[in-house]
Amino acid sequence: MNEGLLPLPASPDPWEQDEAALTRRYRKLLAWYPRDHRARHEEEMIGVLLAGAHPGQRHPGLGDTADLAKGALHIRLQRAFGPTRAADWQRASLIAGVIGLVLQATVGLGAMAQWAIVSRVEDSDPALMWTFTSALALFPLIVIGAMRTNRRWLVAGLAWTLLAAEQAVTFTVMGTYLIPAPEMIGPNDPLLQWPTVLSAATAISLTLAKEPWHSLKSLRWSRITPVLGGLIAYGTWVVFFGHIPVGVLYDELNPQLFATALAAGLALRSATGRRALLFLSPALVSLMYFAFFGDFNPPIDLLTIVGLIALAVTASRFRRARGDQTGEVGDTGPGTTGRRA
């Protein structure tokens, strides 16, 4: 009957069409996942998703879509910060607290050095200023010493006391209010000054850090020492060689920005460092904000730019290396495998 007629083109199997459409849409959803995870698991996940699909299904269900979004977010967070175990975060909060205290001590040392010069040219109460600046330098070290007791609430209480004392003295000495008048809100608001934010971030971090002394002993110090060493070297430099500001305690910002950018760059190289950086990020944001927009500060200079470039370069190295899952560098505490955290 069909002799002489061209054969009809085979019509595509509707089931195959459905599966192809569904596969294509699942691939779009899997684009949310990190590249290395997609390369390794995309076909496998599509196989699992198709195995659970209904006959004739052409679109991913809402449940699967939400679940894939949640899974992609979890994996990205795991890539950035390591496993979500509480112990890892508590260890990172302790590192953030220690770094915060060391930074606070350097701020205090800087303030003492500045006051030594300012007191010669300004008519202020020297006893009050010496007490204030030396307390700024010494109290953070006392908090570090208190860690030997291994009492979390004592350490956290001292850190909060430091924050409260700084605020009280700032009010007394600088004559500004903790809750500023509307015209003071902005870069000059004392609450936005980065030492205050740093002090608050440190206190919060130490509140979250369990068993501070035991945790400190379990840390891999060879990885943390360069960051702390850099900060202490900076503090020493401020004391002996820092240039002199014009009557404000906290305007030595650009070297601080440089040191902080370098320390942040080093921290970005490990999962524990990234977790610790997250705890200190309010202080970092505040520092950047104040450095760029504060009325007290000189314009951005070469040192600032170099620091920011160092941060950017290190961050880009981290992004390139992310695919090969560089190893944990922050801790060796119980439960860690040493593979990646």
Next chain:
Amino acid sequence: MQEPTFLILTALASGPQHGYAIITEVTGISAGRVKLRAGTLYAALDRLQTEGLIAEDREEIVDGRVRRYYRLTGEGATRLATEAERLRRNAAEAVARLRTGYAGGTA
């Protein structure tokens, strides 16, 4: 240890399984109470591999797609055994107290 993690490790305790088999095993073990989806499963597998509790066992190609099998590691077996023992002790204690207290009170 969260319940989905416990159930995934339990599913792998009797031998290596591929992704979809883990999902069906978990549904079976939990009597249909826990139904894993692909996103949750692979986030958990990623984390468990990172922690060294599971490892990739082998691959097969089925219908042109890779099917990867996962197995429990020694560390994973230890963690699962520890958690199972903890749950067993808690459950035994709960049952014992119910027998002596609640059953006695209602007698």
